[in-house]
Amino acid sequence: MKLKEKIISRKANIGVVGLGYVGLPLAVEFARAGFQVTGFEQNPKRKAMINRGENYITDVLDSDIKEFVSAKKLKAVTDFSLLKRLDAICICVPTPLDKNKQPDISYVKSVTQRLARFIRKEQLIVLESTTYPGTTEEIILPQLNASGLEVGKDFFLAFSPERIDPGNKMFKTKDVPKVVGGVTSKCTEMAQLLYSQILTKIFTVSSPRVAEMEKLLENIFRSVNIALVNELAILCKKMNIDIWEVIEAAKTKPYGFMPFYPGPGLGGHCIPLDPFYLAWKAKEFNLTTRFIELAGEINDRMPEYVVQLVQGALNQKGKSLKGAKILVLGVAYKKDLDDWRESPSLKVMEILDKMSADVSYNDPHVSRVKAGNKFYPSSVLSGKSIKQYDCCVIATAHSVYDYNLIAKNAKLIIDTRNALKDVVGKYLVKVIRI
Numbered sequence: 001m002k003l004k005e006k007i008i009s010r011k012a013n014i015g016v017v018g019l020g021y022v023g024l025p026l027a028v029e030f031a032r033a034g035f036q037v038t039g040f041e042q043n044p045k046r047k048a049m050i051n052r053g054e055n056y057i058t059d060v061l062d063s064d065i066k067e068f069v070s071a072k073k074l075k076a077v078t079d080f081s082l083l084k085r086l087d088a089i090c091i092c093v094p095t096p097l098d099k100n101k102q103p104d105i106s107y108v109k110s111v112t113q114r115l116a117r118f119i120r121k122e123q124l125i126v127l128e129s130t131t132y133p134g135t136t137e138e139i140i141l142p143q144l145n146a147s148g149l150e151v152g153k154d155f156f157l158a159f160s161p162e163r164i165d166p167g168n169k170m171f172k173t174k175d176v177p178k179v180v181g182g183v184t185s186k187c188t189e190m191a192q193l194l195y196s197q198i199l200t201k202i203f204t205v206s207s208p209r210v211a212e213m214e215k216l217l218e219n220i221f222r223s224v225n226i227a228l229v230n231e232l233a234i235l236c237k238k239m240n241i242d243i244w245e246v247i248e249a250a251k252t253k254p255y256g257f258m259p260f261y262p263g264p265g266l267g268g269h270c271i272p273l274d275p276f277y278l279a280w281k282a283k284e285f286n287l288t289t290r291f292i293e294l295a296g297e298i299n300d301r302m303p304e305y306v307v308q309l310v311q312g313a314l315n316q317k318g319k320s321l322k323g324a325k326i327l328v329l330g331v332a333y334k335k336d337l338d339d340w341r342e343s344p345s346l347k348v349m350e351i352l353d354k355m356s357a358d359v360s361y362n363d364p365h366v367s368r369v370k371a372g373n374k375f376y377p378s379s380v381l382s383g384k385s386i387k388q389y390d391c392c393v394i395a396t397a398h399s400v401y402d403y404n405l406i407a408k409n410a411k412l413i414i415d416t417r418n419a420l421k422d423v424v425g426k427y428l429v430k431v432i433r434i
């Protein structure tokens, strides 16, 4: 049976490489559509959990994993020779930055090397990891071509960025239109056909490069706008203007404005990192991407600014930061998630610790973190415990927090998310908003 018929009849065997925040929800959608899905996961704990029918990603339902694993629609493996048996393979491995803010595409390269060993006729390969324009055609294609097979005829290769917004209850993997760009038109057609089995809206573009670039445009757009509003927040504070009120007012314009909110900085595996993939690539063309660099610089400074607010507020009360007991509330980079990768809360904690404050944190979703070179357990949060701190810093506005309890018992609060907007006037506590 040809690949096309296998996809239409849902007899195609699907492989998802990397069962993380992106790969696992995708694997689940394919399994839900009736496909047999094999997940390649190098983390032995994650692999074992899947095979026991257990979930570890907030956006995925525990019952889905249980159901699809017991129905033998989903399994996790590490043996890459099994790739031979698969018809379509989606690559969802990490694309971090190294310590010099240069792209680290070693994960993509290592998966490609293995794929190149096992590729056969009538296979479709799609890269979903966010990366710089050119990765699919300059890194993956040459290695697969070395097999002697011809792209667009024997096998198909495309890039299709993942646009998942972890924690978003309205838009899940299947609800977000998917952009697809193949190396040839036949590759685009095949990838479009695959995704149309699990999603309703597919937008095709003329090449992988366009698809790679559009994903970066989305993330750079966010990074730049967040930096803009962070810069204005600092200015507004000096001018004694409430930035949150300004944004509420601007938001009433029905066109040409989209609200972004200030905060303690950027976090997660995407927005703080992805723009630098393009900044790096631009150098090959003797160009500097000034917006990207500037936005990165402003957003990177926000944790320090938060600490300045803490220090200033303590000073006003005649206290020094040194030795002050500070509780950081929320270390996940985003509300209601358990993901603390690149979280600005960790930087806030690290700076506070370096300045000799006595730092603790609470996060109902994260039981233990490493900030700087120290490990911290999540502290108990109760009216009694809050009273012991000289200052509470709301860094992530989780919905489960009882903001009345916090405002009622805290001595001083730095609110970086305007989380107390509905309770602030009710209590005597001094609240400083970003």
Ligand SMILES: NC(=O)c1ccc[n+]([C@@H]2O[C@H](COP(=O)([O-])OP(=O)(O)OC[C@H]3O[C@@H](n4cnc5c(N)ncnc54)[C@H](O)[C@@H]3O)[C@@H](O)[C@H]2O)c1
Pocket (backbone or CB within 6 Å): 017, 018, 019, 020, 021, 022, 023, 040, 041, 042, 043, 046, 092, 093, 094, 095, 107, 110, 111, 128, 129, 130, 131, 162, 163, 164, 165, 166, 269, 270
């Ligand atoms: N997290 C998001 O919100 C998000 C959204 C859109 C796009 N992306 C992009 O998707 C990609 C994946 O991100 P993520 O958040 O899912 O990362 P993740 O760390 O949650 O998941 C990646 C998984 O890949 C596994 N892995 C790494 N190397 C492997 C290998 N050689 N073989 C098999 N498994 C391997 C890891 O163990 C991990 O479980 C990145 O490029 C990211 O930028 C992420």
